[in-house]
Amino acid sequence: GNSVTQMEGPVTLSEEAFLTINCTYTATGYPSLFWYVQYPGEGLQLLLKATKADDKGSNKGFEATYRKETTSFHLEKGSVQVSDSAVYFCALSDMNTGNQFYFGTGTSLTVIP
Amino acid sequence: GAGVSQSPRYKVAKRGQDVALRCDPISGHVSLFWYQQALGQGPEFLTYFQNEAQLDKSGLPSDRFFAERPEGSVSTLKIQRTQQEDSAVYLCASSPGMGLEETQYFGPGTRLLVL
Secondary structure, rough: EEEEOOOOEEEEOOOOOOOEEEEEEEEEOEEEEEEEOOOOOOOOEEEEEOOOOOOEEEEEEEEEEEOEEEEEOEEOOOOOOHHHEEEEEEEEOOOOHHHOOOEEEOOEEEEOO | OOOOOOEOOEEEEEOOOEEEEEEEEEOOOOOEEEEOOOOOOOEEEEEEEEOEEEEEEEOOOOOOOOEOOOOOOOEEEEEOOOOOOHOOOEEEEOOOOOOOOOEEEEEEEEEEEEE
């Protein structure tokens, strides 16, 4: 079946530090991969996505590359800001196995000045 | 409003009560999803609509859960005879087209507490 495994948090970093949040997936077909973010007091919103192998999604300085060989979609940012403090969710969809959408458990990030 | 709205935002129910949760998607959006999010967990898929058609309800945890979208816009998630394990945040999301690779736009959620 399909599933997403995310690095457990919480993660605490100093401002301008490098961020990596690991995400690996299991899928029977060719999924699309996503990172959603939930800022404090707000709803989930799309951060970036990649729909095929070797694609790189990027937004707001965040990047993730769809790696089929390692079944991974790790989120990275070179220099985090206090405003990046949020919960990050990795997710996948796989039309070959139905209309479901699978989320990871979320990783809480706190950036301190 | 331009976004997805959900009502009520908070609901307290006594065990055994029926509840109805409403979702107003973005106008014109074809696809609509319902999710259940337990505390400290990621959203769990419940069901998916394309216009008024419920194409996937495999995530509904029991036959006490029922969802509808009769005119292809507003959707209602109904939970009958609520149990304590139903306590969670229920999220609704919509997307403009039919593809699962599209961006989903989430509502703020309804927080349900069953006593």
